[in-house]
Amino acid sequence: MVVLPIAVLLMLLALAAGVSKLFLLHGVISQPFLATFLPVHGHLMVFGFLAILLATERYIGALAFPLNPIVHVMPFLVAAGTIIQLSGLIFGVLPLTVAGATLLVAGFIIYVYAITAVGRRSAQPLPFRYMSLAAITLISGAILSIRLSPVQNLPFMMLLLGFPILTVLGERVELTRFVAPAISAQARYGLWFVGIAFALILFQTLSPTTATRPIMIAWILLLLAVAVPMTWGERKLMTRGEKPLHRYLGIHLVAAYGWLLLGLLLLLVLAIKGQTIGLLDAAMHSLAVGFIGAMILAHAPIILPAIIGKTLREERLNTLPLWLLTVGNLLRVVSGVAGETGVRSALPGAVSGGLTVLTVFTFVFFMARAIQFSVPKDAQAQG
16 A cells, blocks of 8 residues: 555654654753654654554455445545644644644544444454544544644543554454454453543543543553453463464563553552653553554564565564563663652663664564565475
8 A cells, every 4th residue: 555655654753753752851862853753753653653554454454345435545534634734733834734634534534434334244343343432532632633732641642542552452352253252242341441431531631620630540440441351361362372473473462461551550650649751651651662562563464464465474473573672661661660769861761762763673674574575486386
């Protein structure tokens, strides 16, 4: 798909802006590079990378069904809307921001139509309901971004994180419905929990004068009520080792769910103790980099070959990117938590940023090595 390079480019820009912010936070640099993009770091990752990537993924999946031809413009609307909205936010041009948000919302209304229509034809529509709810949080975030910024706005940050978190949970229900059917039963109740949780956060974002702490604690407890049973339900998948892909997936699931639980527990401490920069950074990146990042690494060998129409050589998969991500993000989290006690050092921030960048490049290398872009010589000889 022609929009995928745009998603990759915006992801790299978001990553560079995030590293710049990290270096600034830990005193590695006194003046940030890419300073213009620091306030839109979250937008770049959620709208620029994840929204375009997931819209493209669901578009490819919807092509097998007789849907309204309007679905063909969905990825382009999302990509164009993201670029225009980001331009408006960066340069402070309100009409551009509004125009971009309008295109983005239009694209995700089509996205909701597509996954709802596919879900109706599926024997298990539950995963698509999670994804529809995720899309609603993104639509809400796109509209609210016209006037609000997630910088130092915890409820808005959590609302934006709702899109990738709910999408990932939906994909886990979808991918495990045959091998772990108990998860589907638990996820039916979980859908109500996460729906209430994000309704509360949307209300908090719209009503900033409302007491934040009770809503935050309720949001965290509701997500824990979903995350803990899902983690327990997937325990068998975490130990399956018959095939290289199963082993690869199992290791990533252990890391991803571990980060999800840690991030929610750190948020709970933050809600009780009060918001601080170090603790907030540790909690947000446990969820955004640890959970979502590990899940992207886990699902890429399943999803990417289908998107580009290639096959995968499972034996060439490698978990090194996951270890780099885990160590790098652990350094960031430990550094953020240690900052609460007055222990500050520039070294963990510098190493963490470097490892995060290295994660991306090693992941691209191993995926390119594993995906079958051409027919092997032995297969050609047999033909």
